Amino acid sequence: MTDSAGVLVLAETEGGVLSPTAAELLTAGRSLAEGLGLPISLGVAGSDAGTATQEAASLGVQQVYAAEDGILSDDKPELLLEAWAQICRQTNPDVVLIARTMAGRDLAPRLAVRLGVGLAQDCLEVRVDADSGRMVAHRPVYGGNAMAAVVCNGTPQMACVRPKAYEPMEADESQQAEVVPVSLSLDESMAKVKLVERVAEESEGVRLESAKIVVAGGRGLGSSEPFKDLEVIAGLLGAGIGASRAAVDAGWVPPSWQIGLTGKTITPDLYITVAISGASQHMAGCSGSKVIVAVNKDAEANIFKEARYGVVGDWEKALPSFTETLRELLG
């Protein structure tokens, strides 16, 4: 294989099926491919890549590079890393896109070093600069206080793109990409990190990342107790419940509730914040919300700069009537 794979999306799989982030990367990848006049392709690796390959074939790519090896497993990221490196070496891509998932953000920097190139990490947008014909990646820095536009000098140019930054590419069953098998050379000794145990946290309620409505509380709530009131509101609205880092660090709620730069990224239609000041750390995880509502006693709080509706006041007084009115409206 000496032809270039053009823009190559390296897709993750979850239990044998394509991760939803793959279709998002393809939306980003297609505009790059058009701008650069290159083909677009997708690489997928797994112990059984059949299902994922089929899914990928109808997502508007020219080629699907399918790498299968029985020793690949979700528990062994180092094998996936080496599989991705081998796919890249065999397909000579000009651009490589990876999703900044838990796995992707760990694998991408190591892959870049392994291929001898740089990486634009945690990108919200990737574009083509018409003058230079290079990819320009826009990424939040300084906790979201600033944005940097960065260019990768080597080949392939690599970017790790934040999930939900792009709408997913729609599948079109009438399209069928060429499936090109890639042979891998992997062995167990490459997997040094071993999974000992996974403990799922008890979670009733709605998943934050996919919730249409999210309710969250911050430092200003003062203790874990008021989160019970937020849970009532979340229950009425069928909403997910979250918190700012301050509330998590204070131990009021579990770490899995954290929304922000180092927590979860949410993109709901409605995001109701109570006693959250809206530090850039937090906004980095919720700026994709369609409508933000803020209840905060500080009129100068940053959250009001990004909120559509705001109440400047004491949450202890505003919440009970808010909840009661919601109950009447929805009852």
Add this chain to the structure above:
Amino acid sequence: MSLKIIVLAKQVIDPEMPRSAFQVDRENRRVMTPPTLPPVVNGFDENAVEAALRIKDSQAAEITVISMGQSFALDVMKKPLSMGADSLVLLQDDAFVNTVDSFGVARALTAAVRKLGSFDLIIAGRQASDWDNAQAPLAVAEMLNLPSVTIGRKVEVGDGRVTVERQMPEGTEIVEAPMPALVTVSNELGQPRYPTLRGIMAATRKQPTVWSLEDLGLDAGELAPQVETVDLYVPVTETDCEFIIGEDDADAGRLLALKLREAKLV
């Protein structure tokens, strides 16, 4: 035998500074801060120092902190020493300008780790609060061919292995790796300890080892950026907030619910 732990720590602009003090010098693609605002040790790197100290609390260990930069506020960078770390190595050179990317930084850190000789464990913060790349530690691991585990909330060492409890989106995960290994840690690890008076006194007497580019056996070409920042700007947010005003706060809460209904949001 005493365990050898290396902690990677970065000096950064204080992320808790007032937003009004944050200014971008777009022409030079850098962030300007008032001269009165002292830098800090990156918060997650303080968690890394704490993780190393917790290991040292239960077994013989020697902790070396490495930091890289063009210049340092020595009193700030001595904080890990006053917390209880044993020694500090500063990689300081005029060539370490802010255009050096994560991969150049990793090359210099890797050279310093090699120069120090043998080690068992490298611990770093999950990311730095300035560029938020979360890639220099991983690049170091790749350059040294070490297993890496990220976002640890608990790090334990025994029988030549490191066991890490990781914070995952839907729970926790426990993984282990043979040492030498590299681990990054997150704020879920818990509050870093405060320096004791005795620690502060001891740190005052300790002098850092300072290594230049030449000491590391590198030339400036090896630090040439693979990722270049071509623009740095403050994103524009253009939401006009509609403030809901009632007779009192309770009334405002009621009106807010009605407003959300009117806007068909609930």
